[in-house]
Amino acid sequence: MKRIIYIILFVLILALLLKSCIRRDIPDADISKTNVLKTENTVNYPPPAQTVTLDGIDYLQAQTPIGKYGGELITSTIGEGPKTFNIFSSKDATSSEMSGLMYDALFSTNPQTGAVEPKLAKNYEIKNGTVYIVNLRHGLKWSDGAEITADDVIFTWNEIILKGLGNTSIKDAVTIDKKLPKVIKTGKYQVQFIITKPFAPFLRIIGAPIVPKHIFKDVVKKGAKEFDLFYSTNTPPEKFVVSGAFKLKEYVAAQRVVFERNPNYYMIDKKNQKLPYLNKLVYLIVGDLNNEILKFEAKETDIISLKGSNVARYKAKEANSDYKIYNIGSDTGTMFIVFNLNKRKNADNKFYVNPKKQMWFNDLNFRKAVDYAIDRKSMVQNIANGVAAPLFTAESLNSVYLNKDIKGHNRNMALATQLLYKSGFKYGRNQKLYDKYDNKVEFDLYTNAGNTEREALGVMIKQDLEDLGMYVNFKPIEFNSLVNKMTSTLDWDMIIMGLTGSPLEPHDGKNVWYSNGSLHLFNQRTSRDTKDDRLDFEKELDTIFDKGALETDFKKRKELYDRYQQIIYNQKPIIYLYSPTRIVAIRKKFKNIYPSPLSGVIYNIEEIYEDKN
Amino acid sequence: MIKDIIKGIFKDKFATIAFIVLIFLYLCLLFADVIAPYTKDFSDRNLSYVPPSPIFTIDENGKISKPYTYNYKREYDKDLMQTVFKLDRSHKYYLKFLARGEEYDFLGIIPMNRHIVTVDENGRLYLLGGDINGRDVFSRLLFGGRISMTIGFLALLVLFPIGLLYGGISGYFGGMTDILMMRFAEAVMSIPSFYLLIILAAILPANMTSTQRLILIVLILALIGWAGFARVVRGMVLSIKNSEFVQSAKMIGSSDLRIIIKEILPQTTSYVIVAMTLSVPGYILSESGLSFLGLGIQQPDASWGNMLKEAQEYTNILYRPWLLTPGFLIFVAVLSFNLIGDTIRDVLDPKSKVR
Numbered sequence: 012m013k014r015i016i017y018i019i020l021f022v023l024i025l026a027l028l029l030k031s032c033i034r035r036d037i038p039d040a041d042i043s044k045t046n047v048l049k050t051e052n053t054v055n056y057p058p059p060a061q062t063v064t065l066d067g068i069d070y071l072q073a074q075t076p077i078g079k080y081g082g083e084l085i086t087s088t089i090g091e092g093p094k095t096f097n098i099f100s101s102k103d104a105t106s107s108e109m110s111g112l113m114y115d116a117l118f119s120t121n122p123q124t125g126a127v128e129p130k131l132a133k134n135y136e137i138k139n140g141t142v143y144i145v146n147l148r149h150g151l152k153w154s155d156g157a158e159i160t161a162d163d164v165i166f167t168w169n170e171i172i173l174k175g176l177g178n179t180s181i182k183d184a185v186t187i188d189k190k191l192p193k194v195i196k197t198g199k200y201q202v203q204f205i206i207t208k209p210f211a212p213f214l215r216i217i218g219a220p221i222v223p224k225h226i227f228k229d230v231v232k233k234g235a236k237e238f239d240l241f242y243s244t245n246t247p248p249e250k251f252v253v254s255g256a257f258k259l260k261e262y263v264a265a266q267r268v269v270f271e272r273n274p275n276y277y278m279i280d281k282k283n284q285k286l287p288y289l290n291k292l293v294y295l296i297v298g299d300l301n302n303e304i305l306k307f308e309a310k311e312t313d314i315i316s317l318k319g320s321n322v323a324r325y326k327a328k329e330a331n332s333d334y335k336i337y338n339i340g341s342d343t344g345t346m347f348i349v350f351n352l353n354k355r356k357n358a359d360n361k362f363y364v365n366p367k368k369q370m371w372f373n374d375l376n377f378r379k380a381v382d383y384a385i386d387r388k389s390m391v392q393n394i395a396n397g398v399a400a401p402l403f404t405a406e407s408l409n410s411v412y413l414n415k416d417i418k419g420h421n422r423n424m425a426l427a428t429q430l431l432y433k434s435g436f437k438y439g440r441n442q443k444l445y446d447k448y449d450n451k452v453e454f455d456l457y458t459n460a461g462n463t464e465r466e467a468l469g470v471m472i473k474q475d476l477e478d479l480g481m482y483v484n485f486k487p488i489e490f491n492s493l494v495n496k497m498t499s500t501l502d503w504d505m506i507i508m509g510l511t512g513s514p515l516e517p518h519d520g521k522n523v524w525y526s527n528g529s530l531h532l533f534n535q536r537t538s539r540d541t542k543d544d545r546l547d548f549e550k551e552l553d554t555i556f557d558k559g560a561l562e563t564d565f566k567k568r569k570e571l572y573d574r575y576q577q578i579i580y581n582q583k584p585i586i587y588l589y590s591p592t593r594i595v596a597i598r599k600k601f602k603n604i605y606p607s608p609l610s611g612v613i614y615n616i617e618e619i620y621e622d623k624n
Numbered sequence: 625m626i627k628d629i630i631k632g633i634f635k636d637k638f639a640t641i642a643f644i645v646l647i648f649l650y651l652c653l654l655f656a657d658v659i660a661p662y663t664k665d666f667s668d669r670n671l672s673y674v675p676p677s678p679i680f681t682i683d684e685n686g687k688i689s690k691p692y693t694y695n696y697k698r699e700y701d702k703d704l705m706q707t708v709f710k711l712d713r714s715h716k717y718y719l720k721f722l723a724r725g726e727e728y729d730f731l732g733i734i735p736m737n738r739h740i741v742t743v744d745e746n747g748r749l750y751l752l753g754g755d756i757n758g759r760d761v762f763s764r765l766l767f768g769g770r771i772s773m774t775i776g777f778l779a780l781l782v783l784f785p786i787g788l789l790y791g792g793i794s795g796y797f798g799g800m801t802d803i804l805m806m807r808f809a810e811a812v813m814s815i816p817s818f819y820l821l822i823i824l825a826a827i828l829p830a831n832m833t834s835t836q837r838l839i840l841i842v843l844i845l846a847l848i849g850w851a852g853f854a855r856v857v858r859g860m861v862l863s864i865k866n867s868e869f870v871q872s873a874k875m876i877g878s879s880d881l882r883i884i885i886k887e888i889l890p891q892t893t894s895y896v897i898v899a900m901t902l903s904v905p906g907y908i909l910s911e912s913g914l915s916f917l918g919l920g921i922q923q924p925d926a927s928w929g930n931m932l933k934e935a936q937e938y939t940n941i942l943y944r945p946w947l948l949t950p951g952f953l954i955f956v957a958v959l960s961f962n963l964i965g966d967t968i969r970d971v972l973d974p975k976s977k978v979r
Contacts, residue, residue, distance in 0.1 A: 036680040301938045320939040323706030386669065393672035393756060397700050397707060461918030463934065467756045470924045474667060474757075486834075487922045492827075594705070 054337075054605050056123045062133055063279065068150035069133050070279045075603045077280050078620025083291035084601065085312045086613065087303050092265060092296035096251065097242035098220050100177030109268060109294065110242075111220065112616070113253040117145060117164070118218025122607030122614060125411045125515045127214050131159070131221060131254065131277075133200075140209030140563050143217060147200040152275045153223050155252045161196045166224035168194040168204075170231045176238045184216050187560075192217075211563050212518045226252045256287045256617040268294040278617050288620035313601065314612065317594040319396045325596055333600070339593040340608035341400055341408035346465075346509045346588045348385075348456075348472065350378060352534045352546070353501055363501040367450045372504070376434040378583040383420065383427040384479045385472060391589050394467050398594060402587040405524075405579040409608035410514040412569055414576040427479055444480030453482035454504035457496065460487035465507050468588070472507065501535055508532070514609050517572045518560050524552050524575065533584035548582045625893070625972075632971030639967035642960035649957060653769045657728045660763035661742045661749050664926050666726055667759045670698050673944055674709055674754040679719065692716045695748055717747030753946035755934055757924075761946055765953065768926035771835065773957060776907030778839060779846040780900055787850040788896065791857025792884040796865055806858065809851040817848050821919055834922040841914065842907065853899060860892045894972035901965035905958035912954050928954050 063072040088105050095101050098110035119130040129135065131151070136144045151159040172181050173191050185192050185206075192213075193205040204217050230241045242251070248259045256278070257270035270292040278286040295312055297303045307315040317325055317336070329336050350372040353363045362369065371377045387401040403419035406412050435447030444452040456473060458465040466487050473483040488496075496503045513519040522528040526549040527536055534549065545553070552575055559571045579585060595612050597604055603618045613619065633639045652659055674696050683689040697712040725742035729735050743749045752762040794805040821841060828837055864870065865888060873887050914920035915929025916936075923930065928950035934940060935947040 032679075033681045034679060035682040035686070036684045301936075304938070319937070320943065323704055324939055324942075326704050326706065389669040389672075392698075392700065392707065393669065393758065396705075398705055460922055463756070463936070466923040470667075470757045471669075473924065474665075484833075485924060487918070489918075 054607070056605050056607070059121060059128055060278070062129075062148070063283070064149075065279075065283065066150075068277075069148035070277055070283075071130070071148070072279050072281065072283075073286060073615075073618045074281065075605075075615070075618045077282050077284075078288045078602060078618070079622060080288050080620075081290055082288075082621030082623070083293060084289055084314070084613070084616070084619065084621070085293040085295060086314045087295045087297050087306055087312045088268075089297055089299060089303055092294075093244060093262075093268060095239075095243050096246065096259060096262075097177065097239070098222065099171050100239045100241070102178050109270075111255070112257045112270060112292070113251060113255040113259065114220035114222060115254045115256075116218050116220045118215070119614075120215075120515060120610060122605060122610040125609050127218060130218070132218075135214070137214070137563075141206050143204040143206075143214065144197070145202050145204070145217070147202070148277060149200055151254070151277045153252050153254055154258055154273050154275050155223075156275070157223065157225055157252070159221070159223075159254060160199050161202045163221050163224045164202045165194055165196045166228065167219075167221045171222070171227070171238075172219065174231070176231060176235055181216060181219055185210075185213065209561050209563055211560055211568060212516050215516055221254065223252050223254075257292050260291070265296055267296060270294075276617065280618075287617035289616070292616060307596070313598045315596050317596055318591070319398065322396065322398050322594050329596075334596045334598050336594060336596045337604070337606045337612070339595055339606045339612065342591045342593045343407045343409065343514050344509055344511045345402055345405075345407055345590055346468070346507070347402075347585050348381075348505055348507050348588065349532045349585045350381075350505055350583075351501070351503055352584055355536075355540055355544070357501070358539065364504065367446065367448070368454055368504055371446060371452065371454075374434050375582065376430040377436075378586070380427040380430040380479060381476065382583050382586045383423045383430070384475045385586065385588065386422045386475055387419075387589055388422070390468060390471060394464055394471070395589060395591055399589045399591045402590040403580060404576045404587065405520070405585070406517060406572070406576055407512055407514055408590050410512070410517070411609075412517045412572040414573040416573070417576060417580050422475075424478065431479070438480055442480050443482065451482060452480070453484070455484045455486055456505045456507065457493055457503055458485075458487050458507040459490040459493050461490075462487075465509075468507055497532065498530070498535065499537075501537075506532075517575070518556065521556055521560075524556055526550075526553055548578050548584075551578060629897070629968055629971055633964060633967055636967045636970075638963050642963040645956060646960045646964070649769070649953075649960075650773065652766060653773060654731075656763075656766035656770060657730050657736070658738065659740050660760070660766045661725060661739055661751070662760045662763040663726050663728055664764050664767035665759070665924060666763070667757050668748060668754070669758050671696065671748060671750065671754045671758040672756055673707070673940075674698075674748075674750055674758065675944075676753040676946055677748065677750050678711070690718050692718045693743065693747065693749060695746075715746075717743040717749070719743060719749070752949055753944065755931070755947065761931070761949060764926040764931060765928070765949060768921075768928050768931055768950065769953065771838070771921060771925075772908055772911050772928040772954070775838065775842050775911045776904035779842045779849070779907045780903065782843055782846040783850045783853060783903075784896065784900065786847075787853035788857055788889055788892070789884075790850065791854035792861050792889050794854070795858035795861025796880065796884050796888060798862070798865075802858070806855065809854050812848060813851040815848050817845060820844070820848070821914065824919075834920070834925050837922075838911065838914070838920045838927075841920065842911070845907075845910065849903075856895065856899075857889075857892055860895060861888050864888050864891050898965060898969045898972060901961060901968055905961040908954060908958055908961075912950075 058074040060071050060073045063070050090105060093106040093109045094103060095106050096110045096113065098107065098114045101107045101110055115131045117130060117132040118127045120126070121128050131148070133146045133148045135146070138144065147159065147161060147164065153159060171177070173194070175182050182191070187206060187208065187210050190207055195203050195205070197203050204213070206213060227241070230237055244262055244264065248261060251259050253273055256273055256276050258273045259268070260271040261269040272287050272290055274285070276286060280286055295306060297306060300318065303315060304321060306312045326336060351364050352372055354369050354373065356362055364372070391397060391399045391401055400408055401419060402408065404414055404417050406414065431444065436452070437445055437447070439445045446452060456469060458469050460466070469485045469487065473485040476483045493506070497506060510523070522530045523532065525531065526534065526545045534546070555571050555575045559568055562568045562571060595606060597612065600621055600623060602620055602622050603615065604612065605615060606612045607614070633643050677693045679691050679693050681688065681691050694711040694713055694716065696709040699708050699710060701708055720742055722738050722740060723742050724737045725739040727735065727737045741749065750760045750762065752765065755761055755764070790805065790809065794802050824841060824844065828840065832840070870883060870887055873883050911920055911927060912929030912932060915927050916933050921927035921930050931950040932948070935951070940947050
């Protein structure tokens, strides 16, 4: 009996296996596209906000359609959440973003043109390019009712920023020829910033946030350590005195940060009603990207930044959903490979880079050949799921200073090989590349391990270069070891990296492009390297960045920065690969959404309102 | 004893299946070059995340035909922002058995180019689809398995001699030696291995290949892992050392080391065999765990752990389930080792049989 059951079972399994082997070739019917909404690239921006004086108070009037009060917007932040709410001691993006919500800056950026617009300041005037007169709005109040005056600005600058308390990045940015600007009070509502020579990025830098003097004055006397701890995440929310549209209401570590509306905020709508419309703004702190997506899917959050294959998934569901997808255009992030052009010796009198490799990397034809061998199209298709654009310039694609004349090129192996022949490279057995001294062309390519995107890129670049006959050892290593290699031991050949720049201010890239910059990746100099051994194009870059900082006319500045992008493109110390496109989904119930490549999505959070119908 | 073990395995139905599965897996890995249609680094840029190739045995007219497949062609839908793969029905690629294909060195020495199954040069036979770089997942599974499935045995080679000798000496001499050695073993046991690994990943020289790295990491894991094993051995030695045969060996003047190695340790063989079989799956799992975290085998090399890493993103699980196959194989391998280990224990130690 038992045997019969076994036989039946065996026959059944066999039949099933056979069935799965037999498959009929039936041409699939054309699946017609159902309801795919076009993602618009163009946004009709409202006119910029204007100053309106009512009862002696200089309000800032938004020009967006009038909304409804109430509701809340829930967004998410990946990572550990904010480390501090003190805007001047924050060193990470999340802390800066959240404290930035609470402290308005003197100036803001036009989301469309990138021009500087007054925010907390009423207006400004520049004299001789060195004296910046900033008039403040009359009658503005901190959230505790105290008035915002020139004293607060003077205090913020002279006692915090220029003293170097907390994060010194602003101080470093305004130090011109080792001199600090003077900030003086010239009236209850007027301050002057005086510098010794014209400095183009200055206007944007002095648009920094302002903190209340009456709250901060005690702590600045206690020194840097105390200052860093001030307004930490342990501070009870009622202690915050803010000028921004939102004020901290609750912070639960590793879970959420809740902001409530600041009733004293100085923006109004066209009906002269006080902004912001939203009652609450909530940030959920999530562990990783997958977690963030799941939260959005469970309707726990209202806004999400989409990457890779999620874009297609959301796009397909968009028509029958409660969200809308916006294509914000290129991201400020760039992905690139960089060569080590370093020819110097380290403290032990050894070359950082093997001399034969130095010869290859310092050979322009070699670098060009690498550039032409790289298959950017496939990178965009495979690694970024098509949601990216090939990149050839040092400025990101959304930069206002982007050199549009650099058109780039396709992969061209014939040209790449020709360039290598020109420099005396030749092919030996097995189509392997040898240089003119018969050295096998073999080098290491590093990136940080654990990053699927960069690892896949590495695999691809390795193959691309092996098509040229080069032998590439691709080595993903731990992130901190990589940074150590890049900045101190300098013993690397080629690295895949990414950096985020500013789309508004090319001078922010100075630490990369100045030959003595702290992040001059391709030819990093240490404090011991005092001899002037700059390459010709490095010299030119140095002058361009010097001149660019002094030039205040946009057109003339653009010419200079166009030239710098051209130099990088011609000399190729860094080869840019692609720049991801930002796709964002927001629930349809939120109105007054005007996403911008320069400012993001919720930069106008005070104007956004929830329309429940 | 080996006869007993094999007999025992074939008495138990589950163990039989597990045994056959493991033998099959190891044979596949050994002959990976022949079985895999492609080498582990072969890639087709246009087939990133391509679905598995369909194999048809009945053609479009309803007639039985030699098995054939079609190539996929990729299209990018700009509105949907999606890559779509469609079958290119213009050309049929018939499956060829034992035909010429990609060249390889069989077992690392003999240059060959025959593959069990392959298609014409322009055709693509991706039995389990492609990964992000357009490489054949099926082929990589076989090559990756070589590392994943052998790394455990490497660790055993380090762990067991140390553990046996250490436990033997400690138990045999007893007294102060025993106390000191056992406290040391306990100290070793309490080293937090996971944090050690993360630190190691940061400080290991960057110019090692990923296989060298992994071997080193596993060796270090084994160097911490012997302590638990040594403690059990020591317990067994304590009870054996008073046996009459040990006494007589002492009487005829054998040296201590000889007694430990020749007389006492062989008595622990049954335990050692069981412990070995049961710890192999532990190392398979830790390899996949380490590679998943980016501490083990790195791209472009393959291992089941780092292949599984690609399935981390949840859209990949939804749309590209074939990326999960390494996980399935890990599951099968670990389960098989455990089933066999249990059976061997039953055979060698009939008293503890739970029935």
